[in-house]
Amino acid sequence: MERADRAYAVNARRHLHKYPELSLKEYKTAEYIRRQLVEFGLEYVAVGETGTFAVIEGGKGQGRRVLLRADIDALPMEEKTGLPFKSVHEGVMHACGHDLHTAALLAAAKRLAELKDSFAGMVLLAFQQAEEKGHGASFFREQGLTRGYDRAFGVHIAPDRPLGKVVLSRGADAPSCDIFRLVLTGKKAHIARPHLGIDALQAGAVLAGELAKLSARAIDPADKVIVGVGLFRAGTSYNIIADEAVIEGTLRAYTEENRKRLQEQVRELAAGVERLYRVKVACEIVDCADVLVNDDTVREEVAEVARQLLGEGGVEISEEPAFGFAADDFSEFLRECPGAYAHVGVGAEGKPVSWEPLHSDRLEPEEEAVIIAANLHLNYALQVLGAAGEGGRP
Numbered sequence: 001m002e003r004a005d006r007a008y009a010v011n012a013r014r015h016l017h018k019y020p021e022l023s024l025k026e027y028k029t030a031e032y033i034r035r036q037l038v039e040f041g042l043e044y045v046a047v048g049e050t051g052t053f054a055v056i057e058g059g060k061g062q063g064r065r066v067l068l069r070a071d072i073d074a075l076p077m078e079e080k081t082g083l084p085f086k087s088v089h090e091g092v093m094h095a096c097g098h099d100l101h102t103a104a105l106l107a108a109a110k111r112l113a114e115l116k117d118s119f120a121g122m123v124l125l126a127f128q129q130a131e132e133k134g135h136g137a138s139f140f141r142e143q144g145l146t147r148g149y150d151r152a153f154g155v156h157i158a159p160d161r162p163l164g165k166v167v168l169s170r171g172a173d174a175p176s177c178d179i180f181r182l183v184l185t186g187k188k189a190h191i192a193r194p195h196l197g198i199d200a201l202q203a204g205a206v207l208a209g210e211l212a213k214l215s216a217r218a219i220d221p222a223d224k225v226i227v228g229v230g231l232f233r234a235g236t237s238y239n240i241i242a243d244e245a246v247i248e249g250t251l252r253a254y255t256e257e258n259r260k261r262l263q264e265q266v267r268e269l270a271a272g273v274e275r276l277y278r279v280k281v282a283c284e285i286v287d288c289a290d291v292l293v294n295d296d297t298v299r300e301e302v303a304e305v306a307r308q309l310l311g312e313g314g315v316e317i318s319e320e321p322a323f324g325f326a327a328d329d330f331s332e333f334l335r336e337c338p339g340a341y342a343h344v345g346v347g348a349e350g351k352p353v354s355w356e357p358l359h360s361d362r363l364e365p366e367e368e369a370v371i372i373a374a375n376l377h378l379n380y381a382l383q384v385l386g387a388a389g390e391g392g393r394p
């Protein structure tokens with residue numbers, strides 16, 4: 001097994017943690033990543049403004065291609081940890097571990113660049129922006145960078161698992177995610193003369209209520225889905241009939257079939273309310289992420305590498321999606337390429353803050369996980385390219 005540079009990985013992670021940036025605004029983060037890649041002797045291209053794509057070409061000629069992906073963005077929240085390298089950017093925090101993901105991939109890239117004469121084929125590196133907004137990966141897709149690989153691999157931290165444990169889902173790992181926005185338009189009138197107006201608030205309230213009940217009606221109860229409404233806004237004053245209502249929410253499903261069905265049902269409900277209440281309903285559904293499904297072969301390949309790194313007990317194959325109902329647009333990379341997502345435990349005994357959930361302002365993932373993640377990237381890539389020292393060949 002090859003090992004990534006521990007000090008490098010830890011320092012990179014601390015640096016990134018201290019200077020977090022929001023989705024699509026990861027300018028300094030991208031600059032940092034690109035500077036590192038140049039230092040490793042690698043060339044890169046920008047993807048969108050803040051995404052970065054680089055290639056490590058093996059010195060032994062043509063071969064397989066393996067894509068390694070890390071997300072780089074942070075969240076709009078004030079950090080409440082006691083870390084010495086806590087965020088210095090007010091109201092922005094790496095609370096989803098993307099600092100760790102990025103540092104791990106950089107550390108793996110550093111070692112892979114040093115080892116490039118030992119393998120054939122190529123390692124592709126994707127440092128992806130805006131995962132939290134669900135459309136960072138689409139920049140890569142639009143530039144044709146999500147196709148043409150033999151394998152794709154990515155890592156996410158798992159605060160609900162102990163350090164030293166890697167979790168791989170059998171099959172679905174994360175649901176699809178769509179965001180819907182419904183804008184109802186009616187007509188203003190005095191509340192005492194309702195027959196002269198068209199009440200968008202009443203219509204919106206009915207629509208929001210029906211949306212909440214939709215899954216029970218439209219989906220096999222054995223399947224898991226979410227129809228969540230997180231925003232409802234209407235009205236300007238107690239005595240004016242509201243002429244506009246806005247509803248926003250999200251759809252999550254574990255099969256493309258259920259996903260399509262939910263989308264159709266939302267549109268149908270909107271059309272029904274339109275007829276019933278005489279309002280106009282504009283319905284927008286934004287595709288954020290496909291269902292993330294681990295390929296069986298890749299899952300086993302990654303599990304084998306993880307076992308070699310962490311021992312037999314270091315791998316858990318989860319029968320349930322390891323991500324729960326959180327979505328991740330790494331799925332974009334898996335549309336046309338077999339791949340897997342590994343969840344790396346970050347919980348340390350006697351350290352409750354390391355078990356805080358993702359997106360908690362107190363989350364302090366155990367730092368050692370960055371080395372585990374780096375070594376997974378590094379050794380999995382080498383295994384795919386048939387260059388893994390004592391490790392197995394593909």
Ligand SMILES: [Zn+2]
Nearest residue numbers: 096132358359
């Ligand atoms: Zn997140």
Ligand SMILES: [Zn+2]
Nearest residue numbers: 096097098156
């Ligand atoms: Zn995340």
